[in-house]
Amino acid sequence: MSRHTPIAILIAILTVIALASLTAGRWLPLAEPDDQQASTGLASVDGSFPSECATCHGETADYPLQGARTQYLESGHHLGFDLEEPHAFYANGGGCQSCHTHEGFVQTLASGEVDRDGFIEWPSQPNCFTCHEPHERGDFSLRTTEAVTLVSGREFDMGAGNLCANCHQARTAAADAVKATPANQVRSYFGPHHGPQADLVAGTGAFEFENQTYGSSQHRFDVEGACVGCHMPLPEGRYSLSASVGGHSFNIAHIEGEDVTVNAAACQGCHEGIEAVDGSRLFDTPAGADWDADGSEEIAQAEVQGLLDRLVNPGGTGLLQQGPAPIYTASGDFNGRAPDDLMRSEAEMAALFNYKFFSEDRSLGIHNMPYTVQVLQDTITALDPAFDRSTRPR
Numbered sequence: 235m236s237r238h239t240p241i242a243i244l245i246a247i248l249t250v251i252a253l254a255s256l257t258a259g260r261w262l263p264l265a266e267p268d269d270q271q272a273s274t275g276l277a278s279v280d281g282s283f284p285s286e287c288a289t290c291h292g293e294t295a296d297y298p299l300q301g302a303r304t305q306y307l308e309s310g311h312h313l314g315f316d317l318e319e320p321h322a323f324y325a326n327g328g329g330c331q332s333c334h335t336h337e338g339f340v341q342t343l344a345s346g347e348v349d350r351d352g353f354i355e356w357p358s359q360p361n362c363f364t365c366h367e368p369h370e371r372g373d374f375s376l377r378t379t380e381a382v383t384l385v386s387g388r389e390f391d392m393g394a395g396n397l398c399a400n401c402h403q404a405r406t407a408a409a410d411a412v413k414a415t416p417a418n419q420v421r422s423y424f425g426p427h428h429g430p431q432a433d434l435v436a437g438t439g440a441f442e443f444e445n446q447t448y449g450s451s452q453h454r455f456d457v458e459g460a461c462v463g464c465h466m467p468l469p470e471g472r473y474s475l476s477a478s479v480g481g482h483s484f485n486i487a488h489i490e491g492e493d494v495t496v497n498a499a500a501c502q503g504c505h506e507g508i509e510a511v512d513g514s515r516l517f518d519t520p521a522g523a524d525w526d527a528d529g530s531e532e533i534a535q536a537e538v539q540g541l542l543d544r545l546v547n548p549g550g551t552g553l554l555q556q557g558p559a560p561i562y563t564a565s566g567d568f569n570g571r572a573p574d575d576l577m578r579s580e581a582e583m584a585a586l587f588n589y590k591f592f593s594e595d596r597s598l599g600i601h602n603m604p605y606t607v608q609v610l611q612d613t614i615t616a617l618d619p620a621f622d623r624s625t626r627p628r
């Protein structure tokens with residue numbers, strides 16, 4: 235069904251619902267109906283609209299509902315991964331629904347869990363009502379801002395960003411998962427799960443090596459609301475506003491064919507003059523060191539990509555692409571086939587976990603540069619002791 239419901243239909247639905255709910259005397263714990271409504275009990279019959287609904291649905295609404303919706307229609311939450319497949323349908327059971335469906339999320343927050351054996355009929359994508367409760371509260375305050383305990387045991391407590399951390403977190407603790415394992419038991423879904431952003435922002439969750447200390451970015455203290463403070467500010471100026479970046483698109487970059495739109499407004503408040511490199515989604519902050527030891531000092535995110543490439547790359551030369559039965563094939567696909575007697579060492583399993591952790595985070599270090607570079611350099615060194623990590627950040 236099209237989500238662009240014509241206003242006439244909406245008003246008709248509203249009228250019916252308002253009639254039913256106002257007469258039943260239970261809908262919104264909002265303002266009392268005004269005198270005229272109270273006297274008839276049927277506010278909408280003469281064409282007037284219940285004033286408590288008009289705060290949001292009326293002509294002089296207090297909130298920019300349609301603007302938020304237009305942006306939300308551009309978001310991964312609405313469109314799904316790869317911006318085409320609604321994930322509420324493919325991850326709608328087995329516990330997956332607690333992050334991939336609206337209904338599962340609401341149930342998880344209310345009761346602490348979802349029915350792993352069940353599934354949601356008519357599941358909904360995350361939507362306005364997932365993050366807000368406008369009909370219960372009469373405003374757009376967030377459904378939850380409670381601190382979240384991550385699988386590593388670390389607490390994530392960053393204001394409005396706590397909402398996001400409920401879903402954008404690792405699902406597997408590295409310390410439990412990483413150990414020498416028979417190769418034919420290593421599954422393609424081994425790892426932290428696709429969205430470990432909260433863990434990385436907090437500086438935890440990757441496999442950390444003994445006798446090393448790990449730093450963490452200032453971003454976790456300085457950016458108000460963490461996730462919200464970087465992903466939701468709008469571009470500045472009326473000509474740069476775009477439905478596909480900032481606000482309820484939740485995107486920092488949007489790519490369509492050759493066109494790349496990057497919203498640096500949030501960053502510029504702290505990093506004067508920071509911009510995206512022309513035609514790319516990467517920011518122009520120099521690394522200041524050759525972290526990936528390829529002989530040239532590049533921008534920070536390119537160095538991080540270089541570190542990931544040392545593990546898996548399109549040329550097939552990555553450390554996880556070596557040997558007779560490598561974990562990744564030369565073309566970069568996960569290789570599930572291996573001889574029965576082959577063991578993957580702890581260092582290989584750590585590398586697999588950390589490769590997934592940082593590649594699936596997808597910020598190429600912006601979420602937490604020191605932690606990203608330190609962990610990746612240590613990971614590479616564990617497989618290739620000749621790797622030069624003299625540039626390891628402190």
Ligand code: HEC
Pocket residue numbers: 247248251252261262284286287288289290291299303362368369371372373374
């Ligand atoms: C605080 C804001 C707010 C108030 C007040 C409010 N609504 Fe809504 N309402 C929303 C939002 C947000 C949506 C979802 C819009 C969207 O999906 O783009 C919505 C959607 C709806 C829908 C469509 C349902 C759907 O699932 O798409 C109906 C019907 C509705 N509201 C009725 C009412 C009625 C009746 C009242 C007053 C009794 C009311 N609303 C008051 C914010 C509000």
Ligand code: HEC
Pocket residue numbers: 309310311313314315316319320321332333334335339360364365395397398399400401402461462465484485486
């Ligand atoms: C109910 C769980 C949930 C909450 C809460 C949530 N997200 Fe998401 N988010 C997801 C899922 C699931 C996806 C991936 C969609 C898919 O895989 O189909 C996603 C996708 C995204 C994407 C797009 C990624 C891409 O591939 O394009 C961004 C950006 C994002 N979320 C940021 C946020 C931010 C910022 C917050 C907090 C304001 C937040 N999310 C809150 C579950 C959630």
Ligand code: HEC
Pocket residue numbers: 297298299300302303304306311360361362363364365366374375376394397459462482
């Ligand atoms: C993934 C979570 C998420 C979803 C989905 C979402 N919002 Fe929001 N919304 C937020 C966050 C976070 C804020 C910023 C609130 C803050 O910083 O306290 C916000 C703010 C708002 C505000 C501004 C409130 C104010 O007081 O200024 C409005 C209006 C709003 N949202 C409407 C919507 C509508 C309409 C939809 C559906 C089309 C929607 N939101 C979907 C997370 C979400």
Ligand code: HEC
Pocket residue numbers: 310315324325327328329330331332333334400401402403404405427428429430594595596
């Ligand atoms: C704790 C919350 C959470 C749970 C539980 C969860 N996911 Fe996800 N999943 C996410 C988030 C968040 C993303 C998006 C991350 C991003 O866009 O960076 C995601 C992304 C995905 C993707 C898209 C990534 C891709 O490569 O296509 C798939 C598929 C997926 N999840 C499947 C599942 C399945 C299947 C389950 C249950 C076995 C599950 N998820 C359970 C939060 C969760």
Ligand code: HEC
Pocket residue numbers: 395398399402429431432433435453457460461462463464465485486487488515516595596597598600601
């Ligand atoms: C310091 C700013 C900053 C903070 C804080 C931040 N992000 Fe990001 N995030 C980024 C940047 C920059 C990217 C890379 C965007 C791109 O290239 O599309 C990114 C990428 C992502 C992506 C992948 C988006 C995509 O399109 O591939 C998701 C999902 C995401 N962040 C979620 C979160 C969540 C959840 C939090 C809070 C736990 C968070 N971010 C905190 C800046 C930030």
Ligand code: HEC
Pocket residue numbers: 451452453456457458463464486498500501502503504505517519520521522534600603604
């Ligand atoms: C509230 C302020 C604030 C915001 C907003 C912010 N940053 Fe930062 N950022 C910092 C601070 C402080 C540091 C740590 C500086 C240091 O240690 O030298 C930092 C570090 C970085 C680094 C790492 C530099 C290095 O070599 O370690 C990069 C890259 C970066 N930020 C990019 C971004 C991008 C891109 C955005 C927007 C998406 C952003 N920042 C938003 C304050 C901010």
